[in-house]
Amino acid sequence: MAELSDSRKLGFGFLRLPLRDEEDPASIDYEKVSEMADAFLARGFCYFDTAYNYHKEQSEAAIREAVVKRHPRDSFLLADKMPAFLVDKPDDFLRFFEEQLKRCAVSRFDFYLLHNLGSERYEKMKRLGAFEFMQSVKEQGMAGEIGFSFHDTADTLDRILTEHPEIDFVQLQLNYLDWESGSIQSRLCYETARKHGKPITVMEPAKGGALARLEPEAEQILKEYDPGASAASWAIRYAASLDGVRMVLSGMSDMAQILDNTSYMKDFRALNEEERSRIRRVRDILAASQAIQCTNCRYCMDECPMNINIPGYFSFYNSAMRQANFIDMLYTRVSHGHGAPWDCIGCRSCEGHCPQHLPITDYLKTISEYVKTHAL
Ligand code: SF4
Ligand code: SF4
Structure with missing residues (x-):
């Protein structure tokens, strides 16, 4: 045994x-x-x-x-x-x-x-x-x-x-x-x-x-x-x-x-x-560099009525904040086939499932602004 x-x-x-x-x-x-x-x-x-x-x-x-x-x-x-x-x-x-x-x-x-x-x-x-x-x-x-x-x-x-x-x-x-x-x-x-x-x-x-x-x-x-x-x-x-x-x-x-x-x-x-x-x-x-502490567990994804790729956008944003290369390509990849960050209707179904207790809706607003500002 x-x-x-x-x-x-x-x-x-x-x-x-x-x-x-x-x-x-x-x-x-x-x-x-x-x-x-x-x-x-x-x-x-x-x-x-x-x-x-x-x-x-x-x-x-x-x-x-x-x-x-x-x-x-x-x-x-x-x-x-x-x-x-x-x-x-x-x-x-x-x-x-x-x-x-x-x-x-x-x-x-x-x-x-x-x-x-x-x-x-x-x-x-x-x-x-x-x-x-x-x-x-x-x-x-x-x-x-x-x-x-x-x-x-x-x-x-x-x-x-x-x-x-x-x-x-x-x-x-x-x-x-x-x-x-x-x-x-x-x-x-x-x-x-x-x-x-x-x-x-x-x-x-x-x-x-x-x-x-x-x-x-x-x-x-x-x-x-x-x-x-x-x-x-x-x-x-x-x-x-x-x-x-x-x-x-x-x-x-x-x-x-x-x-x-x-x-x-x-x-x-x-x-x-x-x-x-x-x-x-x-x-x-x-600790000083990571903007959003998401673990990519994807528990939030099952709950989203707008099919928003929450961990994908968070990973994208963390990379963007680290000034990684190819940010535009990363955004295209994570958004493909999913709702945009600004499609969030604020129902907060996702937040109750997040083991990290992340303020997902607030982050999506921040990411929306970033994407629009940078014309991605
Ligand atoms: S609050 Fe936004 S991201 Fe969260 S489940 Fe609702 S629509 Fe999706
Ligand atoms: S549930 Fe929270 S930690 Fe897990 S992927 Fe979604 S936002 Fe990230």
């Missing part, structure tokens, strides 16, 4: 998989994903993470096709998440859970989480009996450990863990850029989980790829210490070096990322003091 161990602290998140059509998140390239999963397993890693809604609800099917059908069940660990945001009545829990088992073609999940808890959703989940349901699937052997992924303040995390000590682990958004962020509260949430003695799974260690592509000034600080190490490796090792972190998820999109991540995580080495100091310097540069 596959087991967690320190030498395999890297998990493969099925949320940014290679696509056959870049415009269609459901068009997963199974052949490439299968090759990536094979390579990941062959290098001694075994943890896969999926969710009901990833890739327009096709991520679990990709797990089934690329992993479950092609490898013995005891050779990998599988984490899945109850789509708490879709649950409206107590019966929904079992309905979704059974559907997820079927989609993945498994009889149990090794790790099962309530997806994306925050203060409001927590109240709803309590009312509908989510925690009793989680406990019941664990007692019946259909879930190995139970937990929740979390996107809110440390105070709320403290309340949930105080009221629900039966929770086995938490999944937190921890990365070096958000460590002291007032809205994301990486450090405070980490310390809260540690206070309650809960093992931590880290998501977004590279902030949706933002820490894998650094500007030259920041990259230079890392390269002069270790020329061969990727920027992503610093971000993932930063998260994996924290006490109590037992798994770091990476949403790998191609074979190069699999090979890079597994190369330094196979014989994991925690950051030394010099490396930590360099990351602090990089953090200062990035």
Whole structure:
């Protein structure tokens, strides 16, 4: 039976998989994903993470096709998440859970989480009996450990863990850029989980790829210490070096990322003091330069009646603020087939789904002005 161990602290998140059509998140390239999963397993890693809604609800099917059908069940660990945001009545829990088992073609999940808890959703989940349901699937052997992924303040995390000590682990958004962020509260949430003695799974260690592509000034600080190490490796090792972190998820999109991540995580080495100091310097540069702290999770996209490419425009704007080249081309690409930033009708459906609590509508107004002013 596959087991967690320190030498395999890297998990493969099925949320940014290679696509056959870049415009269609459901068009997963199974052949490439299968090759990536094979390579990941062959290098001694075994943890896969999926969710009901990833890739327009096709991520679990990709797990089934690329992993479950092609490898013995005891050779990998599988984490899945109850789509708490879709649950409206107590019966929904079992309905979704059974559907997820079927989609993945498994009889149990090794790790099962309530997806994306925050203060409001927590109240709803309590009312509908989510925690009793989680406990019941664990007692019946259909879930190995139970937990929740979390996107809110440390105070709320403290309340949930105080009221629900039966929770086995938490999944937190921890990365070096958000460590002291007032809205994301990486450090405070980490310390809260540690206070309650809960093992931590880290998501977004590279902030949706933002820490894998650094500007030259920041990259230079890392390269002069270790020329061969990727920027992503610093971000993932930063998260994996924290006490109590037992798994770091990476949403790998191609074979190069699999090979890079597994190369330094196979014989994991925690950051030394010099490396930590360099990351602090990089953090200062990035914090000063990134205009919008969007992780490209795309949760907001499902809700927009105007089909506005919110993360695309935010990425465009961050690049524009960094004075990147080819801004006009980038704008054309992100706006293609989508509503313009000024098409936003201000319904704010998107904002309630943003784990980063970004003022999306305000940002879209700023971006509208920028685009019009620069005649893009
Ligand atoms: S507020 Fe604007 S961007 Fe957000 S969902 Fe509504 S129309 Fe879309
Ligand atoms: S705006 Fe928020 S929800 Fe949308 S992609 Fe960015 S971080 Fe995710």
